[in-house]
Amino acid sequence: MPSPRNKPLIAGALVAGAILLGLGGQFAHSSYEAADLRHRAEAMTGGDVKRGKLAFSRYGCGGCHTATGLPQANGMVGPPIDGVGARAIIGGRLENKPDNLMLWIENPQKVSPGTAMPNLGVTPRDARDIAAFLYTRT
Numbered sequence: 727m728p729s730p731r732n733k734p735l736i737a738g739a740l741v742a743g744a745i746l747l748g749l750g751g752q753f754a755h756s757s758y759e760a761a762d763l764r765h766r767a768e769a770m771t772g773g774d775v776k777r778g779k780l781a782f783s784r785y786g787c788g789g790c791h792t793a794t795g796l797p798q799a800n801g802m803v804g805p806p807i808d809g810v811g812a813r814a815i816i817g818g819r820l821e822n823k824p825d826n827l828m829l830w831i832e833n834p835q836k837v838s839p840g841t842a843m844p845n846l847g848v849t850p851r852d853a854r855d856i857a858a859f860l861y862t863r864t
């Protein structure tokens with residue numbers, strides 16, 4: 727039996743343990759959700775989220791679009807990338823589905839002649855990966 731003097735210590739250890747378990751659970755839960763979102767985005771598009779994120783930076787998309795967590799994505803010309811996965815319409819014209827999103831990324835001027843988003847010469851493979859990345863932003 728623990729002596730009465732040790733009781734507060736034991737209680738403190740139990741509380742600390744419970745808090746750590748809780749935090750661990752939270753972390754596991756949110757990283758599980760992120761992985762789930764990534765898998766779904768990749769299944770929808772056939773693209774690779776990691777490559778898409780890199781391509782998004784390489785093509786300079788962040789010069790015109792903000793995206794949380796990407797320091798260089800702070801442009802205010804186009805709409806924010808956060809939430810794009812949940813929007814109904816892309817570029818004011820197209821139903822938001824994977825083929826349309828890739829078409830937009832590759833050739834916005836064809837979809838919407840004169841739109842302020844220029845054609846950036848994005849290859850079909852890169853457009854697929856970028857679309858996967860964008861669909862993680864719900």
Ligand code: HEC
Pocket residue numbers: 782785786787788789790791803804805810813815816817818830831838841842843844846848856860
């Ligand atoms: C020179 C600025 C500029 C650059 C660079 C740019 N965009 Fe855009 N983008 C825009 C503008 C402006 C719109 C809104 C166009 C419209 O609605 O006609 C837009 C719209 C979009 C949309 C549709 C969003 C919505 O909610 O309707 C997506 C997706 C998108 N851009 C992705 C990209 C990607 C990916 C890149 C990089 C390959 C990129 N953009 C580079 C300016 C830019």
